[in-house]
Amino acid sequence: MSLFEDIARILPRMMEPLSATLMIFVFTLLFSLPLGLVVAFGRMSRIKPIRWVAQVYLLVMRGTPLMLQLIFFWFGLELGGAGFSRLQTAIVAFSFNYAAYFAEIYRGGIESIPVGQHEAADVLGFSKSQTFFRIILPQVVKKILPPMGNEFMTLVKDTSLAQVIAVVEITSMAQKIQVSMVSLMPIIVAGIFYLIMNAIVSKGFSLAEKKLGYYR
Amino acid sequence: MSVLSAQNLKKSFGTTDVLRDISFEINEGEVLSIIGPSGSGKSTLLRCVTLLERIDSGRIAYSDLTMADTPEGQSKAVYSEGAVLQQIRRRFGLVFQNFNLFPHFTVMRNIIEAPVRVGKKEKKMAESEARSLLEKVGLADREKAYPCELSGGQQQRVAIARALAMQPEILFFDEPTSALDPELTGDILKVIRDLAEEHMTMVIVTHEMSFARDVSDRIIFMDGGVIVEQGDPAQVIGNPQSERTRAFLSRFHKN
Incomplete structure (x- = not known):
């Protein structure tokens, strides 16, 4: 059996798992990026109980394995009768988990902006929300691009954990095909899939960095 | 007509009294310079009248608008509501040391x-x-x-x-040339001088003594959170009455 025939047999079976992987990736970002901002604000809140809740959230989400969280959400949502599919459950768990990491990156970025920027905006009469969205946030985005790039790439690879609640994604499918074919090829193909996705993510971030490189 | 009036301002950070009973006024078209050693409270004073810090007690008013006042018999200053403070912010401008x-x-x-x-x-x-x-x-x-x-x-x-x-009706400068190379200060001082000639009301916290003397209508010398001496520039810089002012100024005359 030639190499090409092998690959021709593997690729069609990988399309559905690829879409599951991509769905987890895209929807997790969609939910966790804004949720992370909310958590970051909670963490920086002047109100002590809110700060405390945020800190507990960060500790639990970052302090326990994502795999464990996936299992917890699967049975938790099941018991609660939420009627979520496996894929949807995975997206929920990933979103809560990644929001915690994003929150800390946002916080680092927000706190790194010199206090003089807030003061200049205050003296000019900008409202709190104008100051944040027009003056602070754009500068934060530039500063947090490198750590965000890391998280995005980790997320691409972490999607493979969804198999613990029986979501058929790239890695679990590759394993399945590997067993039936008795060949390493499916695993290599899966690896190439991740590499391509992360090459795109990485390129996207370097383009964004270049685009925001017009100021220091 | 006074553009800004400050009475009996007191401000402390923890146990350090930074402003101890400061009162001053500035009239329309007047240029006032505030000089004094570092830690004398000049920058804090500027930050208090521009709402970047809150006073503990005293009264601050921009002509008809009261920013904060301390009710008779009480020790804490009460600030006006947000809308009034926002109106006040529209009346002044602030130029920072670090731009x-x-x-x-x-x-x-x-x-x-x-x-x-x-x-x-x-x-x-x-x-x-x-x-x-x-x-x-x-x-x-x-x-x-x-x-x-x-x-x-x-x-x-x-x-x-x-x-x-x-x-703005009044423009504050917080050591506008302190972060600059000496050869770059001239351009800034020229701009401020031009503004003075147009009768812009200005309060300038500065270490540039000769500039302060040339451009100001009045000079305040602060030390240890109080106004030690104030008056016209020739008097405060040329013929200071207080020993502390003399000691401070002698450091500048040396070089």
């Missing part, structure tokens, strides 16, 4: 952002006003530049234009 330009905006956007977003001015109008301000500070050709492309002196001149764009 604090917005690095992600062009020079033009730095200047027009507040007039457009806060002052609800039409963009075209704000831009044409910004251009004449840039001409005034000698940066007519730099409207498209970003702050990082400018020298410190140029950045500070943009910051002055940005403050002026809100058409």
Whole structure:
């Protein structure tokens, strides 16, 4: 059996798992990026109980394995009768988990902006929300691009954990095909899939960095 | 008619009394310089009258608008409601020691952002006003530049234009030349001098003694959170009455 025939047999079976992987990736970002901002604000809140809740959230989400969280959400949502599919459950768990990491990156970025920027905006009469969205946030985005790039790439690879609640994604499918074919090829193909996705993510971030490189 | 009046201002950080019973007024068109050693409370005073810090007690008013007042028999200052404070913010401008330009905006956007977003001015109008301000500070050709492309002196001149764009009744300067190389201070001082000639009301915290003497109508010497001496420049700098003022000024005369 030639190499090409092998690959021709593997690729069609990988399309559905690829879409599951991509769905987890895209929807997790969609939910966790804004949720992370909310958590970051909670963490920086002047109100002590809110700060405390945020800190507990960060500790639990970052302090326990994502795999464990996936299992917890699967049975938790099941018991609660939420009627979520496996894929949807995975997206929920990933979103809560990644929001915690994003929150800390946002916080680092927000706190790194010199206090003089807030003061200049205050003296000019900008409202709190104008100051944040027009003056602070754009500068934060530039500063947090490198750590965000890391998280995005980790997320691409972490999607493979969804198999613990029986979501058929790239890695679990590759394993399945590997067993039936008795060949390493499916695993290599899966690896190439991740590499391509992360090459795109990485390129996207370097383009964004270049685009925001017009100021220091 | 006083543009700003401050009475019996007191402010402490923890157990350190930074302002101890400060009172002063500034009239329309007047240029007032505040001098004194570091830690004397000059910058804190400026930050209190620009709402960047809150006083513990005393009274601050911008002509008819009261920012904060301490009710008879009480020890804590009560601030006016947010809408009044916002109105007060429209009356003054502040130029910082470190410029604090917005690095992600062009020079033009730095200047027009507040007039457009806060002052609800039409963009075209704000831009044409910004251009004449840039001409005034000698940066007519730099409207498209970003702050990082400018020298410190140029950045500070943009910051002055940005403050002026809100058409303040009074302009504060917090050591406007302290972060600059000595050879760059001249441009800033010239801009301030031009403004003085146009009778812009200004309060300048500075270490530039000869400049303070030339440009000011009145000088306040602060030390240890109190006003030690004040009066016309020739008197305070040329013939100080207080021993502390003399000791402070002698350090400048040496070099």
